Amino acid sequence: MSRIGVFVCWCGSSITEMVEVREVVRYAATLPGVVKAVDHQYLCSGAGQKLIVETIREHHLDGVVVAACSPSVHETTFRKAAARGELNPCLLEMANMQEICSLVQRDRATDKVKNLVRMAVERVKWNRPLNQIKIPITKRALVIGAGIAGIRAALDIADGGYEVVLVEKGPSIGGHVVQLAEIFPTMECSPCIMTSYMAEVVENKNIKLYTYSELETLEGYAGNFTARIRKKARSVDMNKCVDCGMCMQKCPVSIKNEFNAGLTLRPAIYVPFPQAVPDKPVIDRESCLQFQETECGLCQEVCPAGAIDLQQEDEIVSEEVGAIVVATGYDLMAKEMYGEYGGGHYPDVITSLQFERLISASGPTHGELRRPSDNRVPKSVVFIQCVGSMDASHGISYCSKVCCVYTAKQVMLLRNRCPESKAYVFYVDIRAAGKGYNEFVRKAIEKYEAIYIRGRVSSVSLHNGSLVVRGADTLIEEQVEIKADLVVLATAITAPRGVETLARKLGIAYDLHSFLSEAHPRLRPVETNNAGIYLAGVCQSPKDIAESVAQAGAAASKVMGLFRSRDLFQERGVARINENTCDGCLLCHEACSFSAIEMKCLEDQGEDRMRVVSSIDKKKCRGCGTCAAMCRSNNIELDGFSDQQIYAQINALGLR
Amino acid sequence: MTIHSHAMVKNETEHKTDWQPKVVAFLCNWRLFTGTDLTDKSRLLHVSHVEIIRVPCSGRVDPLFLLKCFEKGADGILVAGCYPGSCRYSPGNHHAQGKLAIFRTLLEFCGIDARRLHFSWASSSEGTQWPKLLDNVVSQVTEAGPFPDLYSRKDKRS
Numbered sequence: 001m002s003r004i005g006v007f008v009c010w011c012g013s014s015i016t017e018m019v020e021v022r023e024v025v026r027y028a029a030t031l032p033g034v035v036k037a038v039d040h041q042y043l044c045s046g047a048g049q050k051l052i053v054e055t056i057r058e059h060h061l062d063g064v065v066v067a068a069c070s071p072s073v074h075e076t077t078f079r080k081a082a083a084r085g086e087l088n089p090c091l092l093e094m095a096n097m098q099e100i101c102s103l104v105q106r107d108r109a110t111d112k113v114k115n116l117v118r119m120a121v122e123r124v125k126w127n128r129p130l131n132q133i134k135i136p137i138t139k140r141a142l143v144i145g146a147g148i149a150g151i152r153a154a155l156d157i158a159d160g161g162y163e164v165v166l167v168e169k170g171p172s173i174g175g176h177v178v179q180l181a182e183i184f185p186t187m188e189c190s191p192c193i194m195t196s197y198m199a200e201v202v203e204n205k206n207i208k209l210y211t212y213s214e215l216e217t218l219e220g221y222a223g224n225f226t227a228r229i230r231k232k233a234r235s236v237d238m239n240k241c242v243d244c245g246m247c248m249q250k251c252p253v254s255i256k257n258e259f260n261a262g263l264t265l266r267p268a269i270y271v272p273f274p275q276a277v278p279d280k281p282v283i284d285r286e287s288c289l290q291f292q293e294t295e296c297g298l299c300q301e302v303c304p305a306g307a308i309d310l311q312q313e314d315e316i317v318s319e320e321v322g323a324i325v326v327a328t329g330y331d332l333m334a335k336e337m338y339g340e341y342g343g344g345h346y347p348d349v350i351t352s353l354q355f356e357r358l359i360s361a362s363g364p365t366h367g368e369l370r371r372p373s374d375n376r377v378p379k380s381v382v383f384i385q386c387v388g389s390m391d392a393s394h395g396i397s398y399c400s401k402v403c404c405v406y407t408a409k410q411v412m413l414l415r416n417r418c419p420e421s422k423a424y425v426f427y428v429d430i431r432a433a434g435k436g437y438n439e440f441v442r443k444a445i446e447k448y449e450a451i452y453i454r455g456r457v458s459s460v461s462l463h464n465g466s467l468v469v470r471g472a473d474t475l476i477e478e479q480v481e482i483k484a485d486l487v488v489l490a491t492a493i494t495a496p497r498g499v500e501t502l503a504r505k506l507g508i509a510y511d512l513h514s515f516l517s518e519a520h521p522r523l524r525p526v527e528t529n530n531a532g533i534y535l536a537g538v539c540q541s542p543k544d545i546a547e548s549v550a551q552a553g554a555a556a557s558k559v560m561g562l563f564r565s566r567d568l569f570q571e572r573g574v575a576r577i578n579e580n581t582c583d584g585c586l587l588c589h590e591a592c593s594f595s596a597i598e599m600k601c602l603e604d605q606g607e608d609r610m611r612v613v614s615s616i617d618k619k620k621c622r623g624c625g626t627c628a629a630m631c632r633s634n635n636i637e638l639d640g641f642s643d644q645q646i647y648a649q650i651n652a653l654g655l656r
Numbered sequence: 657m658t659i660h661s662h663a664m665v666k667n668e669t670e671h672k673t674d675w676q677p678k679v680v681a682f683l684c685n686w687r688l689f690t691g692t693d694l695t696d697k698s699r700l701l702h703v704s705h706v707e708i709i710r711v712p713c714s715g716r717v718d719p720l721f722l723l724k725c726f727e728k729g730a731d732g733i734l735v736a737g738c739y740p741g742s743c744r745y746s747p748g749n750h751h752a753q754g755k756l757a758i759f760r761t762l763l764e765f766c767g768i769d770a771r772r773l774h775f776s777w778a779s780s781s782e783g784t785q786w787p788k789l790l791d792n793v794v795s796q797v798t799e800a801g802p803f804p805d806l807y808s809r810k811d812k813r814s
Contacts, residue, residue, distance in 0.1 A: 115707065504739050573712070591715070593747055624745030625716030629755070641712050646721055649709050655678045655729030 002033035002125045005061040006117060007052055009043035009068035015097060018109040024067065027114050031121050035059050044074050049081040056085030063124040067095040067117050072529060073520055088129030090573075090640065095120040115654050122652040126644040130573055133619075137223040138322040139563045140165065144215060144502070147175020149537025149548040150327035151197050156556035157325075158206035162563055165319045166201065167229055168211045172276035173198055175329055179259060179353065181360035181367070183545060184409040185440040191275065191362055198277045208319075212282060216316055218324075218505050221622075222532025222562070227319045233312040235283035236269070240307035247281060247299035247308065255287045261354040263372060264364045269299050269308075273362065283310075323532045323559040326506065326516060327552065328499055330538040333388040333396070333492040341384065341489060342460045347373040348467055349460055349487045352383075352406060359413050369417050371486045378485035379421050381414055382469045383407050384457050386428040388492030396492045398513065401542040403490035404430050405437045408444035410488065415448045423450040424482055426457050426471055434544060453480060460487055493542040508533055515541050526554045534558050573640025574621040575628055577614050582635045584612035588627035596620035597627060677731040677797040678705045681790075682721070684737060684749075685712045706734075706790060714738070714775075715748025719759040722773065732772045732797030736789070739777045749777070769800040 006028040010016045021039045028037035036059045040048045043066060056064065064087065066078045071094045079089035095116040139162055143154040146168035154166045166173070177183070178198075180190035201207055216228040236247075251267030259266075259273045268288040271281050289296035290310055300308040335343025335351050342349045348371050350358070361367040371378045385407055389400040404427070411423045425444075430452075432441045444450050457471035467484045495514035503510045508528040509517035516539050519527040526534050534555035537548040577588075579602065589597045600615035614636075616627075625638040637643065707730075711717055714737030722733050735756055737749035756775045764770045774793045778786060 119707075119709075507738070591751055593745060622745060624713040624748045625711065626713060626745065626748045626751050629716050629718040630751070638712070638716065641710075641716055643718070646709065646711070647724060650680075650721060650724045650728055653680065653707055653725070653728050653730070655680075655707070 002063055003035045003059060003061050004031075004033045004063040004065065004121055004124060005052075005055050005059060006031075006034055006037040006065045006067065006121065007043055007048075007055075008037070008039040008113075008117070009048070009066070010039065010041045011069060012042065015068075019097065019113050020110045023110055024113050024117060028065075028067075028117050028121070031118060033063075033125055034121060035061070043068055044077055049077070049084075052078065052081045053085040056082065056087050061085075061087060062091065063121075063127060064092040065095060065117060065120040065124055066092065067097050067113060067120070070094075070096045073523070090130040091124065091127050093120045093124040093127065115652075118654060119649045119652045122648040123645045126642060126648050128639055128642075130639055133574075135221075135223050137563060137565070138225075138320045139163075140319070140321045141323045141325065141559050141563075142167065142225070142227050142319060142321040143325045143327060145169070145175070145327035145329055145537070145539070146173035146201070146209075146211070147327060147329045147537065147548075148177045148194065148197070148545055149329070149539075149552040150175070150325070151201055152549050152552035153325045153327060153536045153556045153559075154207055155197070155200060155204065156553055157559055158204045160556070160560045162206065162560065164207045165227070165229075165321060166207055166209050167213050167215060168209070169214050169328075170272065171212045171234070171282040172272045172278070173201060173209070173211060174273075174275075174277065176353075177545060178273070178275070179261070179360070180356050181363075181413060182409065184405050185434075185436045187409070187412070189361075191360070195275045198275070202277055209277075210317075211278060215502060215505055218507075222530075223322045225321050225324060225532065227321055227324075229317050229319060231315040231317060233285070233314050234280075235285065235288075235308065235310055235312050236281050237307045237309050237312075238278060238280045240305045241280045242305045242307070243279065244304060245281075246302045246304065250298045250302045252296065252298065253287050253289060255284075260357045260364050261351065263350075263354055263357055275362075283308075323534065323562050324506065325534045325536050325552070325555045325559060326502075326508070326528075326539055327536040327555075328496050328502065328516075328539040330493045330542070331496045333394075333494050335387070335489050335491055337394060337491075338387055338489065340459045341387065341457065341487070342462070342467070343489060346460070346462060346467060346487075347371075348378075348485065349489065352403070352410065352488055352490045355410055355486075355488045359410070359417060367417070369414065376485065377418055377421075379418075380482070380484050381421055381423050381486045381488060382457075382467075382482055382484040383410065383423065383425045383488045383490065384469075385426060385490045386456070386492075387489040388494075389490075390428060391492075394492075396494070396513065398542070399431055400490075400493040401431070402493070402544045404432050405434065405440060405544070407488075407490055408432075408441040408450075411444045411450040412448050415450075423448070424469075424484075425450055425452045426469075427452055427454055428456060434546070455480075460484075493538060495539070499539065506530060506533055515539065526551060526558055532562065573623045573638055574618045575616050575623070575625065576637050576639065577616055578635040578637070579613045579615070581633060582613040583633050584614065585632060586612075586614060587630045587632060588614050588636060591626045591630040593624075593626075594620050594622050596622070675802060676705050677794055677800075677802075678729060679707070679732045679734060679790075679794060679797055680725045680730045681706055681708050681734040681736065681793075682711050682714065682717050683708055684714050685710055706794070713745045713748040714752035715745060717752055717756070719755060722756075722759065726768075726772075726803060729803070731803045732774070732793060732800065734774045734776065734789075734793045736776050736778045768804075771796040771800040772803065 008024050025037045025039045042048050079092050082092040083089045097113045141157045142165045143150050144167050154164045158164045178191050178194040183190045213229050213231045216230040219226045247269045248267050251269045253268035254265040256262040257264045257266040269281050269283045285291040357363040385403050388394050388396045432438045453473050455472040455474040459470050469482045469484050473480050507530045511517050518525045536552040536555040596617045597614050600613050602611045628636040628638045717735050737752050760773050
């Protein structure tokens with residue numbers, strides 16, 4: 001007869017509001033095999049864990065059920081407590097009542113928890129103690145994305161003495177920060193900061209850089225990942241190229257320049273910006289004529305070094321790494337999404353990033369602010385905040401977090417460059433919670449005399465050749481109409497396009513807005529649900545540069561922490577074969593994708609009679625259980641998820 | 657129409673409106689189990705009869721488990737595996753899909769409504785996908801109605 005202890009957590013009050021905890025405890029005590037059922041306000045606390053340890057000892061428990069939060073939050077905590085009570089950690093099961101029950105189903109939460117506890121009790125009766133398996137760690141890290149967060153994480157890990165593989169999708173590293181003019185609240189030169197980091201990446205011997213590359217597939221688990229990286233064809237031999245720029249001058253293609261946020265044009269063979277790393281051109285095959293069924297090859301003809309290689313193919317390289325930092329950054333919502341603001345229709349309605357380029361020394365006007373339509377210096381500039389952000393009608397309910405402060409910065413830049421001009425800011429709510437940020441916004445209002453108007457803009461239209469911004473001032477409850485030479489839209493920060501595909505490759509979660517999900521919003525904000533993969537920067541949620549850098553540092557230290565632990569230990573269920581009754585059909589051998597199942601010959605049927613059976617290599621087995629489900633003669637058992645455990649759970653479903 | 661049968665008709669309609677399907681979901685340890693943690697909680701309020709059984713990989717699901725679930729009173733079953741190419745134990749999810757596709761035809765052959773068994777690709781905590789998936793499964797199982805009691809003759813007539 002089993003001796004099982006059931007522990008029910010109140011989780012403060014979040015469970016007790018929905019569930020009659022005492023009732024659950026009374027019920028659990030009546031279940032066959034349960035010798036002790038108790039509740040506690042915070043089981044995860046020191047006192048709660050002590051209660052578990054002491055109860056295990058006092059009642060000689062051989063199985064424990066903890067009904068509390070999700071196993072993803074505290075299973076490890078409780079299993080460690082069980083180990084302190086000298087119970088094999090795998091003899092502890094959790095009934096996840098917080099997320100899948102009490103927060104989900106108000107109407108019959110108590111009954112549901114009883115069901116969950118009953119299922120867990122029945123299951124734990126069949127749990128077997130599992131042994132730890134030692135896993136060696138590959139002490140190299142992969143960083144995906146080379147913006148400020150990715151670069152910082154890579155540099156931190158590399159400075160810690162570990163090798164880093166840094167993969168960037170674009171032709172140059174640097175991310176968005178290198179596009180900005182100056183950064184708040186210190187008004188430092190943004191490219192200066194970024195380009196020095198970029199140079200450091202090149203100098204650092206521990207960093208292996210792949211630009212114009214993407215993750216193709218990822219296999220493995222924490223400590224032992226194999227990443228296959230697709231190096232897209234640059235079509236330019238980087239060793240031969242002498243940087244003369246002839247090819248770029250001759251190229252007949254003109255398409256929007258991404259670095260200048262679409263304000264200027266670039267050829268199909270291009271260097272993204274003068275300080276790019278690497279500073280060699282790349283052919284954008286999507287716009288190159290040669291790849292659009294037209295003969296061109298002009299660049300090839302003019303190249304004095306013979307560096308153009310139009311036949312170059314994508315290359316797949318394989319890298320062994322132990323941990324991964326994802327820092328894929330963000331995109332901005334397209335201004336065309338707001339038709340009523342004339343984005344994409346009127347040339348003088350621009351995004352904040354375009355404004356940033358217009359006012360940047362490395363921009364198309366060399367830092368002199370001139371509006372796109374007629375190159376005039378704008379006299380009246382209207383900034384519109386929350387274009388998309390906090391606007392559920394456009395599908396974005398969150399706050400982009402940085403727009404309030406960068407708009408204040410842009411006001412200052414505008415007033416510094418063009419003291420004659422007037423700045424108007426339409427805002428919904430000023431959210432400037434960072435250190436020194438509120439003072440910064442106040443400065444824009446008081447010292448730089450920006451006129452802040454609280455309210456949303458209803459339309460931007462063209463009247464007699466000038467833009468007219470109509471909106472409501474909700475503080476004085478009046479309609480306002482402002483003539484503008486330039487309108488700047490603070491468009492919402494969104495998750496980068498295609499990040500979902502990457503998340504699937506990595507096996508990590510993403511939220512409703514496709515921002516990558518952390519393992520726990522408060523307690524594990526850097527980790528993901530897939531061990532060994534960490535997040536840094538805006539790919540997780542909108543944040544400013546300081547926060548991105550801080551998270552990058554946190555991710556780097558997590559990676560180094562993992563590498564510092566000599567070997568990983570994992571309690572892992574492996575499959576077992578009953579060789580006595582195995583009939584040697586070898587279906588399991590075909591099902592196993594880790595080549596852990598091999599054929600074995602036995603001579604146990606008397607002399608000269610060989611019998612073929614399957615045999616499992618425990619070191620290779622990863623515990624997926626595909627073989628167990630395949631086995632026709634029911635001879636394979638998977639520890640941790642055995643047939644008995646699952647049938648016990650099904651029998652205890654309580655549907656009838 | 658006798659009073660008796662009239663009462664029966666009324667009873668039946670009442671039965672139909674009150675009845676909620678009981679669905680068992682086999683979820684993979686790595687992806688979906690975390691998905692259920694992070695789901696937009698309020699949206700699941702009405703789906704109160706979904707019981708979750710955790711498996712390491714959808715490949716672990718033996719068709720016999722599903723039979724047992726039906727035997728134990730489930731009206732419908734969902735087996736959810738990771739997207740092709742993202743299975744931690746690749747290709748465990750493909751094995752599951754193949755196996756369940758065959759099992760589904762067997763169920764149909766036996767006269768059991770195929771709407772009761774669902775296999776779905778679903779990935780890590782796709783907050784938007786999971787409630788939709790559940791809604792879809794629950795509504796299809798609702799259409800299929802209560803699982804016929806194969807043991808008693810009485811229900812065979814209906």
